[in-house]
Amino acid sequence: MSLSSAVKSKRERGCFITLEGIEGAGKSTHIAPLSTLLASMGLRVVTTREPGGSPIAERIRALLLDPGNTGMDETAELLLMFAARAEHLSKTIRPALESGAWVLCDRFTDATYAYQGGGRGLDPRRIAALETLVQGDLRPDLTLLFDLAPALGLARARGRGAADRFESETLHFFEAVRAVYLERARASPERYYLIDAAAPLSDVGEQVEQALRALIETRRGETVDVSGTGEEA
Ligand code: Z5A
Numbered sequence: 045m046s047l048s049s050a051v052k053s054k055r056e057r058g059c060f061i062t063l064e065g066i067e068g069a070g071k072s073t074h075i076a077p078l079s080t081l082l083a084s085m086g087l088r089v090v091t092t093r094e095p096g097g098s099p100i101a102e103r104i105r106a107l108l109l110d111p112g113n114t115g116m117d118e119t120a121e122l123l124l125m126f127a128a129r130a131e132h133l134s135k136t137i138r139p140a141l142e143s144g145a146w147v148l149c150d151r152f153t154d155a156t157y158a159y160q161g162g163g164r165g166l167d168p169r170r171i172a173a174l175e176t177l178v179q180g181d182l183r184p185d186l187t188l189l190f191d192l193a194p195a196l197g198l199a200r201a202r203g204r205g206a207a208d209r210f211e212s213e214t215l216h217f218f219e220a221v222r223a224v225y226l227e228r229a230r231a232s233p234e235r236y237y238l239i240d241a242a243a244p245l246s247d248v249g250e251q252v253e254q255a256l257r258a259l260i261e262t263r264r265g266e267t268v269d270v271s272g273t274g275e276e277a
Contacts, residue, residue: 058088058141059263060182062152064225065190066218067211068200069241071150074190074252081253082146085260090140093150094128098135101128109208116209118164125156126174133179153179154187154228159210162224163217186259188252189229190241194218197241 061078063071079089096105104124107113129152140147153175161168194215201211229236237255241248 056144058090058143058145058147059186059259060137060141060147060149060184061259062149062154062184062187063190064151064154064158064187065239065241066192066194066197066222066225068197068202069190069192070245070248071188071190073245074188074249075148075150077249078252078256079148081256082148088143088145089148090136090145091148091150092132092136094132094152094155095125096128097132097137097149101131101135104128104131109210111207111209111212113209114212118160118166121164122156122160122166122171122174125160126178129153130178133182138182149184152184152187154184154189154225157228158221158224162220162222163213165220184235186255187229187236188239188255189225189236190239190248191222191226192241194222 063075065071075091079091082089094101095108096102104127108116108121108124108128137147137149153171156171156175157168160166161171198211198215198218201207229238237251237258239248239251239255243251
């Protein structure tokens with residue numbers, strides 16, 4: 045494949061953006077305006093979530109969030125997350141990216157490292173092995189990490205009514221989840237955009253927009269024809 049066609053195929057694949065953070069951080073609040081912003085730029089957008097995002101994955105989600113399943117074995121929980129993800133990738137995410145759509149996903153594998161690794165204490169090497177098995181080399185192009193103190197996030201989330209199986213966890217659990225998210229963002233700063241999610245809603249919205257504009261600029265730079273042939277990418 046010539047360099048210019050490699051550049052072209054990179055441009056034609058859609059962009060994969062994930063939103064991460066602890067409960068109540070504002071991911072669900074900001075995903076719809078983000079989708080509207082991208083659509084206003086002429087992009088095709090698919091909005092989805094994990095666990096879930098396809099019919100079978102949504103059924104697995106119901107099992108995972110059901111407070112009646114308290115005490116689920118931690119390895120079973122990990123495997124169900126990746127079973128749902130395998131379905132979601134094959135039925136929703138990969139087809140959308142291949143068709144050129146931009147995919148906005150409310151949580152993805154960073155959540156597994158944070159919740160099952162940080163919160164439950166599972167070995168991250170096991171998570172990495174499953175990540176490779178299920179995703180191959182597919183990783184998000186950009187991860188918006190909505191960061192805030194767990195006490196504030198939980199107060200927001202619990203103000204909404206009955207807690208699901210994860211929302212019933214302790215503050216200590218969510219401190220561990222947040223710590224893993226921040227470690228991962230520090231380790232790969234090129235992929236993460238850290239958002240101060242404790243800020244007022246409108247400020248958070250501006251931070252999200254800024255992250256998007258930066259990504260679009262970067263992608264424009266990448267699609268410049270660098271082959272030296274003058275051939276259009
Ligand atoms: N999980 C896992 O363990 N492993 C995995 O691999 C994956 C997931 C993929 C999914 O539940 C659960 O699965 C999740 C982790 C686990 N744990 N829990 N719970 P979910 O999808 O139902 O939960 P969530 O993703 O955490 O959603 P959430 O609690 O709704 O959080 P959010 O989407 O970030 O928050 P929000 O709904 O946008 O906002 C919450 C409230 O705060 C709402 O009333 C807003 O109006 C308000 N809000 C938001 N931002 C602000 C600001 N800036 N100021 C004031 N008020 C605000």
